[in-house]
Amino acid sequence: MSGINQVSSDDAGWRFAQCFGDKGEVEDITEADIILPDENTKTDWVRPARQWESARLTSEEPPRPASGPVIIIIIASNLVADQPTNEAHTLQGITDTNHLLGTACVEFDHTGDYLATGDKGGRVVLFERNENKKGCEYKFYTEFQSHEPEFDYLKSLEIEEKINKIRWCKRQNAAHFLLSTNDKTIKLWKVFEKSLKVVAENNSSAQAGPNPPSPPPASALPSSGLPSSPSAAASSSGGTDVNGTPYLRLPRMTYHDTIVAAVPRKVYANAHAYHINSVSVNSDGETYMSADDLRINLWNLNISDQSFNILDIKPANMEELTEVITAAEFHPVSCNLFCYSSSKGTVKLADMREQALCDKHAKLYEEEEDPSNKSFFSEIISSVSDVKFSKDGRYLLSRDYLTLRIWDVNMDNKPVQTINVHDHLRSKLCDLYENDCIFDKFECTFSGDGKNVLSGSYNNYFHIYDTDATQDIVLQADKSAFKAKKIGGKNSKGAAGAGGAGGAGGKGGKNGKPIVDTENIDYNKKILHASWHPREDTIAIAATNNLFLFSKPGQSSSSTPSSGGTTTSGGAP
Template sequence: MECVLDWKFCQVFGDRNPPEEIAPADIISAIKFDDTGNFIAAGDKGGRVVIFERVSPTGSTPRTRMPVSARHVEYQFLTEFQSHESEFDYLRSLEIDEKINTIKWLKRINNSHMLITTNDKTIKLWKVYEKKVKQSFISSDDLRINLWNLEITNQSFNIVDIKPENMDDLNEVITTCEMHPSHCHHFIYSTSRGQIRLADMRAAALCDKQAKTFYEEEDPSQRTFFSDILAQISDVRFSPCGRYILSRDYLTLKVWDINMENRPLKTIPVHEHLRSKLVHLYEKDFIFDKFECCFSPDSQFLLTGSYGNNFHIFDNAGRVDTCIEASRVMPKKRTTKGTAKAAVPTRPGVAPLKAGLKKPHEEENNMDFAKKVLHLSWHPHQNIIAVGALSNLFIYASI
């Protein structure tokens, strides 16, 4: 049975200016729901963070302790603050942009709300409501992953270090990382060589040597000038149950089983129709765009972005691709049904994962590469998604 959701447009926050009039500082660079789904935080290239709060049909909010109807999807502006300012690194003669790269909410306890924001250099912990907490978190740059304690702001513990003794020997960098949803000692990180590594902090103090590596070898006869660029992973996410890993590179989505390292369970083509345009994309630097991805709360659907302000929702059976254009005026939706090439046996109660999708020919023509959906987030419990397109935040629901 094919699994399809019927999505409806709910809200949009942002200006109505045409793309050429939008200031670069206003472009959204990070989106994240909190663990309740009642709050959305959006960061932009200007270093600002805006928080939206869900409301019920009667106007009550989660802070009033009134239940919010599952079928009512409406958010309102709560607060805005300047998280980061531009800096200058005098040791390296390098300017550090204020752009928000990542937003993470801490798990809510009582009435407290805390979130972490980062740019290229500085990690900041913000208190939306006052609270004293004990939790830890990880952060990454190109060469290292550090473990932090929220109560100690001037030092961290290095858990991954891939910096070679001679920088001329550097052949990869870290692209992203994420903690396991339920096991605090497990985390994953990805590299520019297309590898995903699952590490266990119980095994050793420095986890880069003992990590389990997920990697699919490329056929040497198929290698091209673009192979190394296309292999770079822009995002990795655990499934809510922690059994699967979702990764996004420039052309594809891949689903991995944590017990099988040598190949993914499924590879879904997202930008296969762009292979003929790789030279143009390379010359214009579009080939280096970093698209995010995520699972639905039940792991039955996969979400990622594309060009033309489009985003894709794939069912995990590999048969249906719902492509929606983020737009203020009658958003366009296309549902494409493909034929699965092969099924991978799974445990009872786990949906089959299959491969192979046909892409619509319309996407190949008149593609606007300046308009793109790079950042997105799925509500932790319901079929509600938040999507960033230029300076606008769109909210869609299927309930």
């Protein structure tokens, strides 16, 4: 992959579009007061927030009135609002501690009109495309608690509520169906719009009030052609019949509001002894598979108490264990094919038509490591963290710690392209091992047309490569991006060019490659999860407590690239 040319986001046409989540840091809050209505004096009782904070740190009981609710007013200097969204979620990073736990996965649906995120607190948040706005813009749709923390008393093991994967099922009616999973349990959720109706009028309400509702006029009553009864005449003229008996009204329901409800339709539990790392929905729309470290199970979406084991690599003696499954994915077109990756750096393609237990693969995709690069860390960095099919199923994309590889499904002897994402980190592997960053699992994804690939890096940078590996577009998912958008200025940090590759700034070097300052990389800021819109050049990036959206206006993924050889000019390999 020699001669790759890095292009700035401005030259490439990519622009920051939106940001959801934690836009305010603790240091951004300049002043805050606690206001408590005092029931004794009927006055507002105001104390500075710092007084309450100092009392909390010293474990003292802060002064407060006898009763009444607590109101917190925050005055912040550096909170920057994004495109119009739900205000409760704009400040959610400050007010909701669960959101501070971070986004753990992000996924577009098959149309791209909806976007789902899962966090470490077990919540799923859905966003809907705002059709009233030009360009790419999403708005809050709904959220629900998908998983709760559990405890396995048999193994004395705590099961986290963190959402590992979210996968959309194909939509068949007005409702949405999606799968979400933590380490042990998979759930099928139905998300739908529900109309709320309330009782607007009944017999008791008609008699209780001093001014009961008047009956409808005679002209509005249905004409049946029959003579009206005395009681009907009495009811239309008053509230009682001729004998003075109160007239009984049938309750009448009226529309009140429409809410978005989420209900679990199926719970697929107790099928995995090890942590679930992947969920993939089959193209037949009826089945899906789930993979843990040693096994892959096949499920029917309508059956929650039974699954079929289609792959088992667990040895008879666990001391002989040499590899684990790291990711698995169904073929997007052929429902009998699936691929899975391992910690040995291999990707295998299996065909379920050959046998019930697919312990013999159909194809093996593996690239031998250069002997000159072998080291103590070779086995760790060769572990494949993610594998994805292109939309047409012709190509495979695999990601390990240092590289991206694009494979032709029909050619397993070598990859079509090998892209060195973290080649500048080879000299820092010892430090990365000590701080456990060498075990970070970066995801990867194809664009909708299969002509570009995306994967993350450190310092909240992520890279977009064309499949010819001739261009590397580097962008940064950082708060500076929407701050620059707010003031309308050009952002040199959020729109990183050649000086921002690999997660560290630097000046351009030979062949347009940057000179990366590996000493100033923030390894706590990393882009692990990303999703590409299936029909447009729009990408969703999960960066710790934030969800960033970037788009390329004026060109969708399905459009024909211009002949000028711009960002997505690289054809399929």
